[in-house]
Amino acid sequence: MFYREVGQLKTSYQSDQAVFTIAQDRWSFLVLLIVAFGVVPFFINDYFANAVLLPFLIYALAAIGLNILTGYCGQLSLGTGAFLGVGAYAAYKMTTAFPELNFIIVLFVSGAVTAAVGMFFGLPSLRIKGFYLAVATLAAQFFIVWLFYKVPWFFNYNATGQISMPPREVFGILITGPKAQPWATYLFTLSVVLVFAVFAKNLVRCRSGRAWMAIRDMDIAAEIIGIRPLQTKLLAFGISSFYVGVAGALMFAVWLGAAEAGETFGIDQSFLVLFMIIIGGLGSIMGSFLGAGFMVLMPILLKQSMVDGLGLAAVTAKHMEFIIMGVLIVFFLIVEPHGLARLWQIVKEKLRLWPFPH
Amino acid sequence: MSYKERKIGDTLLKVEDISLSFGGVKALSHVSFDIKEHEIRAIIGPNGAGKSSMLNVINGFYHPQEGLITYKGQVRRQMRPHQAAKQGIARTFQNIALFKGMSTLDNIMTGRLLRMRRNVFWQALYFGPAVKEELEHREAVEKIIDFLEIQAIRKTPVGRLPYGLQKRVELGRALAMEPELLLLDEPMAGMNVEEKEDMCRFILDLNDEFGTTIALIEHDMGVVMDLSDRVVVLDYGQLLADGTADEVRNNQDVIDAYLGVSHGDDESLEGAA
Ligand SMILES: Nc1ncnc2c1ncn2[C@@H]1O[C@H](COP(=O)(O)OP(=O)(O)O)[C@@H](O)[C@H]1O
Ligand SMILES: [Mg+2]
Numbered sequence: 001m002f003y004r005e006v007g008q009l010k011t012s013y014q015s016d017q018a019v020f021t022i023a024q025d026r027w028s029f030l031v032l033l034i035v036a037f038g039v040v041p042f043f044i045n046d047y048f049a050n051a052v053l054l055p056f057l058i059y060a061l062a063a064i065g066l067n068i069l070t071g072y073c074g075q076l077s078l079g080t081g082a083f084l085g086v087g088a089y090a091a092y093k094m095t096t097a098f099p100e101l102n103f104i105i106v107l108f109v110s111g112a113v114t115a116a117v118g119m120f121f122g123l124p125s126l127r128i129k130g131f132y133l134a135v136a137t138l139a140a141q142f143f144i145v146w147l148f149y150k151v152p153w154f155f156n157y158n159a160t161g162q163i164s165m166p167p168r169e170v171f172g173i174l175i176t177g178p179k180a181q182p183w184a185t186y187l188f189t190l191s192v193v194l195v196f197a198v199f200a201k202n203l204v205r206c207r208s209g210r211a212w213m214a215i216r217d218m219d220i221a222a223e224i225i226g227i228r229p230l231q232t233k234l235l236a237f238g239i240s241s242f243y244v245g246v247a248g249a250l251m252f253a254v255w256l257g258a259a260e261a262g263e264t265f266g267i268d269q270s271f272l273v274l275f276m277i278i279i280g281g282l283g284s285i286m287g288s289f290l291g292a293g294f295m296v297l298m299p300i301l302l303k304q305s306m307v308d309g310l311g312l313a314a315v316t317a318k319h320m321e322f323i324i325m326g327v328l329i330v331f332f333l334i335v336e337p338h339g340l341a342r343l344w345q346i347v348k349e350k351l352r353l354w355p356f357p358h
Numbered sequence: 359m360s361y362k363e364r365k366i367g368d369t370l371l372k373v374e375d376i377s378l379s380f381g382g383v384k385a386l387s388h389v390s391f392d393i394k395e396h397e398i399r400a401i402i403g404p405n406g407a408g409k410s411s412m413l414n415v416i417n418g419f420y421h422p423q424e425g426l427i428t429y430k431g432q433v434r435r436q437m438r439p440h441q442a443a444k445q446g447i448a449r450t451f452q453n454i455a456l457f458k459g460m461s462t463l464d465n466i467m468t469g470r471l472l473r474m475r476r477n478v479f480w481q482a483l484y485f486g487p488a489v490k491e492e493l494e495h496r497e498a499v500e501k502i503i504d505f506l507e508i509q510a511i512r513k514t515p516v517g518r519l520p521y522g523l524q525k526r527v528e529l530g531r532a533l534a535m536e537p538e539l540l541l542l543d544e545p546m547a548g549m550n551v552e553e554k555e556d557m558c559r560f561i562l563d564l565n566d567e568f569g570t571t572i573a574l575i576e577h578d579m580g581v582v583m584d585l586s587d588r589v590v591v592l593d594y595g596q597l598l599a600d601g602t603a604d605e606v607r608n609n610q611d612v613i614d615a616y617l618g619v620s621h622g623d624d625e626s627l628e629g630a631a
Contacts, residue, residue: 013496014489202484206492207474210460214468217457224417224455225535226443226472235478283459 019201036190041183049182054255056296057186057193058247063276063288064200065243070274071282072204073236074216075125079118079137080273082144083241085265086114087248089154092163095253096156103168103175103253107192110249111242117144118241119234126230141267148261164258176253185254192250196243201285203239212236213283244273279332281341290340298325366587367395369428370539370571371416376425378411378595385411386422386595393539398565398572400586400603402579404615407592409575410452413541416573417449418442429539443472448537450528452544452575458517462527465516466502469534470495502530506560522553529560540564542574546581554581561585583607591615 020026044053062084069075090110094101121140125133148154155163167177174180175188203209211232214222219229252259259265272295280291299321306317336343371393378386386408393399401409414420416427421436428434429445448469457465474495480488503509506526511519516527525545532540545561546554558581564570576582582589582603589606591599599609606612 013493013500017492017496199482202488203478203482206481206484206488207471207476208478208481210464210468211471213460213464214457214471217459218455220419221451221455221457222468223439224419224443224449225469225531226440227468228440239478 017205019205037187041187044182044186046182049186050255051300052296053186054189056293057189058250058255059273059276059296060289060292061193061196061250062244062247062273063280063292064197064285065240065247066273067277067280067282067284067288068200068204068212068243069236069240071277071284071287072209072216073212073233073240075122075233075236076130076134077137077240078134078267078270078274079121079140079144080244081265081267081269082141083114083118083244084248084251084269085144085148085259085261086117086241087111087245088252088259088265089148089163089261090114090245091249091253092156092165093154095166095168099166103170106168106253107246107249111246114245114248115238115242118244119238122234122237122241125233125237138267141270145261145265148265154261160260162258162260163252165253168253176257178257180254189250189254192246196246197285197289200243204285208235208239216283275329277339279329279339281339284339284341286344287339287341290344294340295325298328366397369393370395370430372428373412373416374426374428376412376415376422376427378408378415378420378422384595385420386415386592388424389592389595389597390425391590391597391600393571393573395571396565396569397587398561398574398585400582400589401573401575401592402577402582402589402606403592403598406594408595409592410543411595412592413449413543413573413575416442416539417447417541443535446535446538447541448532448535448539449541450525450532450543450545452547454521454524454528456516456524456528456531459515461513461515462508462519462530463499463503463512465527466499466530466534467495469531470499472535499534502533505533505563506530507556522549525549525553525557526560529557533564536568538571540570540572542572544575544577546576546578554578558585579607 015021020029040053062080065083066077066080069077087110090113091106094106094109095103121137124136128136149161152161155161165176167174167179169175170188173184173188175184204212211222211227212235214225214227215229215232215236222232223229248265252264256264276291276295277288278291279294280289281287302321302324303317306312306320307314312320332339369392372390373392374390376386376389377384389408389412401412403409411420415422418437418439418441426433426435429447457468460468474491476488476491480486503512506529508523508526508530511523511527516524519527529542529545532542542561546557549557561572561574562585565572574582574585576585586603588601589599589603590597591606591609591612593615598615599606599612601609
C-alpha cells in the first residue's frame with residue numbers, strides 16, 4: 001500500500017487545517033485507538049499496566065504540559081517534579097477532605113490548583129529569561145518539596161509523612177487503591193490522557209499556540225503585533241501546570257497509590273520529563289508521547305536484555321542502564337535536536353516520495 | 359510621479375519636538391513632522407541618522423525623553439508596542455523579525471491575533487465558534503498570500519526562505535493586522551532589482567487599493583522619488599529637510615549633507631538624477 005496524498009485534494013481551508021491531512025494517517029490513528037481501547041484491556045496484567053502503560057501515559061501527559069511551556073512558549077522550567085507533587089497533594093487533600101467527591105472533579109481541581117501555583121512561579125518570566133528563569137523554577141522545585149515535608153497539614157498529620165490514596169470509584173468502577181483492576185486503571189488513564197492530548201493539540205494550532213510560538217521565536221516582534229508578553233507567558237505557565245498537575249494526581253492516585261514528597265517529586269523527575277520532550281521533540285504533541293515512550297520503555301528493555309539475556313547482576317545492569325541512557329540522550333541532542341517527532345516526519349516524507357527519489 | 363488619484367487626507371500622526379538619547383548618544387533631537395492619511399511618507403538620511411529610532415518612537419518601542427506624539431487626534435508621550443498595535447500601527451524591521459520556527463502561513467496568521475476573540479476553552483475544544491473564527495481569518499490571510507504572490511511557500515518554515523521572500527512574509531504579517539499606519543524599515547534593503555520592483559508594486563498597490571498610510575525608510579533614491587508623496591530628511595538626529603521629493607532633492611542642505619559625508623555610495627543622490 002502506498003503512503004500518498006495524491007488524489008486527496010484539499011478542497012477547503014477546513015480540511016487543510018485538520019490534524020491529519022493524509023488519509024493513511026487518519027486510518028493508522030483510528031486503528032491505534034481501536035487497539036488501545038478494544039484489544040489491550042483484554043490482555044493487560046498488573047506488570048504491563050504498572051510498569052509500562054500507566055507510566056507511559058502519565059509521563060506523556062506531563063510531557064505535553066512541559067512541552068506547552070518549554071517547547072511552544074520557550075520558557076525553560078526545572079520545576080516539573082514539584083508541580084507533579086502539587087497535583088498529587090491537591091488530589092490527596094481533596095479526596096480525603098471530601099471522600100464523596102467524584103474523582104474526575106478531584107482531577108480537575110488538582111489541575112487548577114497546580115495551574116495557580118505555576119502561574120505564581122511564572123511571574124518572574126516577565127523580567128528574566130532562559131537560564132535565569134530555569135534557576136527561578138529550580139527554586140520553586142526545592143521550596144515546594146520542602147513545604148510538603150515541613151507542613152504536616154499536607155500529609156494529614158500521619159506518622160510516616162507519606163500520602164496514600166484511598167479506594168475511589170468512577171462510574172461505579174474502582175480505579176484507585178490496591179484492589180483496582182489493571183484494565184480499569186489503564187482505561188481511565190488512557191481516556192483522560194487522550195482527551196487532554198486532543199485539547200492540547202487544538203490549543204497549539206489556534207490563536208494561543210501561535211502567540212506562544214511567537215513569544216518563543218522572537219518576543220520583540222511578538223509585542224509589535226499586539227501580543228502581551230506577560231499574559232501570554234502566564235497562560236502558558238497556567239495551562240502547562242494544569243497538565244502537569246493532572247499528571248501528578250494520576251501518578252499518585254491511579255499509578256503509584258502512595259507518594260512521598262522528596263522521593264516521588266524530586267528534581268530527577270523534572271529532568272526526566274525535560275529529557276522526554278527533548279528526545280521526543282520540542283514543540284510537538286506527538287513528540288511528547290514518543291519521548292515518554294522512549295524514556296519509559298528503554299530502561300525496561302535494557303534491563304531485560306542485560307539481566308535476563310546476558311545474565312548480568314541487577315546492580316551492574318542498573319549502572320549500565322544509566323550509562324546507556326546518558327549516551328542515548330547525548331546522541332539525540334547531537335544527531336537530531338528536533339527529536340523523534342522530526343525523525344518520524346522525515347521517514348514519512350521519504351515514504352511519500354518512495355520509490356521515486358525527488 | 360504623483361499619478362495616484364487618491365486624495366491625501368487629514369493629519370494622521372504628528373510628532374513634535376522629539377528628543378531621544380541613549381546615554382550620551384543623541385539619536386534624535388527636536389524632530390518634528392507629520393504624516394497625513396493615505397500618503398506615502400519617506401524618511402531618508404545617512405546611516406545612524408536616527409531613522410529607525412524614529413519608527414521605534416512612533417510604535418512605542420523607544421520612549422523619547424522629550425516631545426509629543428499625536429496619533430488620530432490623541433496626544434501621547436509614550437505607550438507600549440502592543441498598545442500601538444491595537445491602535446492600528448504595524449511595522450516591519452530593518453533586520454527581519456519573523457518567527458523562524460513557524461510556517462509562512464502561521465507567521466501571517468499571527469498578524470490576526472488581535473482580531474481573534476475566542477478564549478482558550480473554545481480553542482481547546484476546537485468547536486463551533488472557534489473553528490469558524492479560525493477559518494474566517496485563514497481566508498483573510500489567504501487573500502494576503504495571493505496579493506504578495508507567495509502561495510508556493512505557504513507551509514514552508516520561514517527560517518528556510520531566502521532573504522527577499524522573508525521580507526515579503528514580514529510585510530504580509532504586518533498587512534494581516536489591517537493597519538492604518540504601516541511603518542516599513544528598509545523593506546528593499548539587500549534585494550535584487552526584480553525583487554525591489556515587486557516590493558515597490560506591492561507598496562503602491564496597497565496604498566492605492568486599501569488607502570493604507572505608509573512611512574517608509576529607504577536608501578535607494580530612485581525608489582523614494584517614485585513612491586513617496588513627501589520626504590523627511592534626517593541627519594545626525596536632526597531634521598534636515600521636509601517636503602516633496604523634488605523639493606528635497608534640490609535642497610542645498612540635503613545635497614551638502616549627502617556630499618559632505620563619506621557614506622556608502624548607494625546613498626548618493628546621483629542615482630535619482
Ligand atoms: N537601542 C539603542 N541603544 C543605544 N544606541 C542606539 C540604540 N538604537 C539606536 N541607537 C543609536 O542611535 C543612533 C541612530 O540609530 P538608528 O536610528 O538606528 O539610525 P538609522 O536607522 O538612521 O541608521 C545611532 O547612533 C545608534 O547607535
Ligand atoms: Mg536603521
